[in-house]
Amino acid sequence: MPHVPSIALSQGGAIPQLGYGVWKISDDEAAHCVGLAIDAGYRSIDTAMIYRNETGVGRALAAAIDGGIRREDLFVTTKLWNDDQGYDSTLRAFDASLDRLGLDHVDLYLIHWPQARRGLYEETWKAFERIHAEGRAKAIGVSNFQIAHLDRLAETSGIIPALNQIELHPKLPQDELVAYHQAHSIVTEAWSPLAQGAVDDPVIGAIAARLDRSPGQVILRWHMQRGVVAIPKSATPSRIAQNIDIFDFGLSEDDMAAIAGLGTGERVGPDPDSF
Numbered sequence: 478m479p480h481v482p483s484i485a486l487s488q489g490g491a492i493p494q495l496g497y498g499v500w501k502i503s504d505d506e507a508a509h510c511v512g513l514a515i516d517a518g519y520r521s522i523d524t525a526m527i528y529r530n531e532t533g534v535g536r537a538l539a540a541a542i543d544g545g546i547r548r549e550d551l552f553v554t555t556k557l558w559n560d561d562q563g564y565d566s567t568l569r570a571f572d573a574s575l576d577r578l579g580l581d582h583v584d585l586y587l588i589h590w591p592q593a594r595r596g597l598y599e600e601t602w603k604a605f606e607r608i609h610a611e612g613r614a615k616a617i618g619v620s621n622f623q624i625a626h627l628d629r630l631a632e633t634s635g636i637i638p639a640l641n642q643i644e645l646h647p648k649l650p651q652d653e654l655v656a657y658h659q660a661h662s663i664v665t666e667a668w669s670p671l672a673q674g675a676v677d678d679p680v681i682g683a684i685a686a687r688l689d690r691s692p693g694q695v696i697l698r699w700h701m702q703r704g705v706v707a708i709p710k711s712a713t714p715s716r717i718a719q720n721i722d723i724f725d726f727g728l729s730e731d732d733m734a735a736i737a738g739l740g741t742g743e744r745v746g747p748d749p750d751s752f
Contacts, residue, residue, distance in 0.1 A: 478518045479518045479721050479722060479723075479724050480724060481493045481494060481495050481518065481520065481539075481721070481724065482494050482670040482701075482724075483519075484664055484704070484706060485637040486585075486616045486640065486664060487637060487639050487662040487663070487664075488609070488615070488617070488636070488639045489615070489616070490584065490615055490616060491649060492521060492552055492584070492616075492640065492664065492666075492706055493519075493521040493706075494518050494553055494586065494701060494705075494706050494707070495519070495521070495620040495701070495706070495707055495708075495709075495720075495721060496519060496520075496521030496522065496552070496554075496706065496707070496708040496711035497511065497513075497514035497519040497521065497522050497523065497708065497709070497717070497721070498523045498708035498709060499511065499512075499523065499524050499528060499530055499534060499670065499705070499710060500525070500528055500668075500710055501528075501710070502530055502533075502712055503529075503530060503533070503622060504529060504530040504531075504532050504533040505533060506533070506712060507524075507530035507533030507534050507537065508533040508534070508536040508537045508540075509537075510537075510712050510717070511533070511534050511537035511538070512537045512540060512541070513714050513717050514717050515537065515541045515551075515633060517717050517718045517721055518721050519721060520550055520551055520552055520569060521552040521553075521554070521706075521708070522534060522538070522551070522552070522553055522554070523554045523555075523559040523642075523708045524539075524553075524554070524555050524556075524578075525555055525556035525558065525587075525589060526555065526556060526557065526558045526561070526570060526573075526574055526589075527556070527558040527589065527743050529562075531555060531574055531577035531578050532577045532578075534553075535553075535577060535579040535580065535582075536579075538547065538551060538553065538578065538579070538580070539579055551584075551741070552584045552585070553578065553580065553583045553584050553585075554583065554585040554586070554587065555574050555578065555583055555586060555587075556586070556587040556588070557570055557571065557574075557586065557587070557588050557589055558570070558589055559589060559590055559592050559595075560590070560703070562592060562595065562598065562600075562601045563597050563600055563601060563604075564600050564601070564603055564604045565604075567601050567604035567605065567608075567695075568604050568607070568608070571586065571604075571608055571613070571614070573673070575613070576661035581613070582612060582613045582614065582615060582695070583613070583614050583615070584614075584615045584616065585614065585615070585616045585617070585639070585640065586605060586608060586609075586616075586617050586618075587617075587618050587619055587620045587640070587642055588601055588602065588605070588618075588619045588620060588622075589620050589621070590620065590621045590749065590752055591619070591621060591623070591626040591749055593621050593625075593626060593750070593752075598619075598629075598630075599625065599629065599630065599633050599634075602617075602630055602633075602634055602636075603634075605617040606634065606635075606636055609636065614670065615642070616639040616640070617636070617638065617639060618638040618639045618640035618641060618642070618664075619638045619640075619641050619642075619665075620642040620643070620668070621636070621641075621642070621643060621644070621749040621752070622641050622643075622749065623654070623749050623750060624653070624654060624657050626749075627657065627661070627663070629639065629662070630672070637661060637662065637663065638663055638749065639663070639664060640663060640664040640665075640666050640706070641654075641658060641663050641664075641665060641684060642666040642667075642668055642708075643665065643666070643667065643668065644667075644668055644669050644744055644745065644746050645665065645667035645668070645669075645670065645672060645686065645700075646667065646669055646670055646672035646696065646745075647662045647672065647678070647681065647696060647699065647736050647739040647740065647743060648672050648739060648740060648741050648743045649672070649739075649740065649744055650737060650740045652740075653704070655703070659704075664703070664706060665704070665705045665706065666706040666707070666708065667700055667705050667706065667707045667708070668708060668746075669745055669746060670696065670697060670700055670705075670707040670708065670709055671693050671696050671709055672696075672745055676691075676692040676696065677690050677692070678692075678739060678752070680735050680736065680738075681695050681696060681736065681739075682741060684732050684735065684736070685738070688726060690723075690726065691719060693709070693716070693719065693720060694719060694722065694723050695728070695732075695736075696736075697709060697720060697723050698723045698726065698727070698728055699723075699728060699732075699733065699736050701723065701745075702727065702728055702733060703733075
């Protein structure tokens with residue numbers, strides 16, 4: 478069983494540095510795939526209301542706990558969708574997510590997108606603060622927030638997000654935002670950590686061939702050595718196992734620099750400033 482290191486969160490506790498994401502996995506499929514991931518050694522599971530699979534994830538979590546895995550050894554993240562932003566609607570949405578997951582708390586709750594033009598994320602964050610104070614979310618954070626959004630929260634709240642989950646991969650290394658996170662004790666978490674097509678880059682392919690690893694393993698190792706949390710998604714059992722098998726090798730400084738040179742600013746998802 479691979480040993481996955483953890484990164485401390487500013488609000489207490491720690492998050493495993495490698496987790497399992499379930500975006501675009503159906504509710505029925507999620508129950509099976511999350512079970513496979515837990516069997517492979519993953520202990521952090523990342524879902525969201527908009528993924529429509531919290532119920533399936535909850536079934537897998539219940540089966541794991543019934544099978545002897547302690548709840549405190551599992552790290553569960555879910556997210557508030559855009560339509561539910563606002564104080565009262567956030568509280569209702571969170572209750573609904575807990576019901577679907579079959580849990581009395583989550584380890585991390587995130588605002589999925591800032592939706593800055595709607596002007597609701599500050600009010601939403603106040604509801605997050607209440608949820609955190611009640612102990613129903615052990616930590617609270619955000620997703621897809623830019624520096625301006627984080628600055629605004631810092632001006633209006635006494636609680637800084639514990640984590641910001643952002644699109645991050647070799648084509649979009651997000652150096653400025655990652656540096657901001659480090660300066661403000663915010664953990665960086667990468668969604669789409671393998672991007673679309675990054676695994677086919679010849680630079681990464683050459684490193685993978687030399688190390689006798691897959692391109693995906695090389696990219697995930699790059700995230701680990703940057704101190705970033707990554708949540709790769711796969712529904713293929715062999716790939717689920719392969720993605721967590723990255724803790725018995727390392728990349729050299731030259732390898733890290735070569736991958737760092739692949740940044741183009743190209744996104745595979747929406748721009749947070751306009752979405």
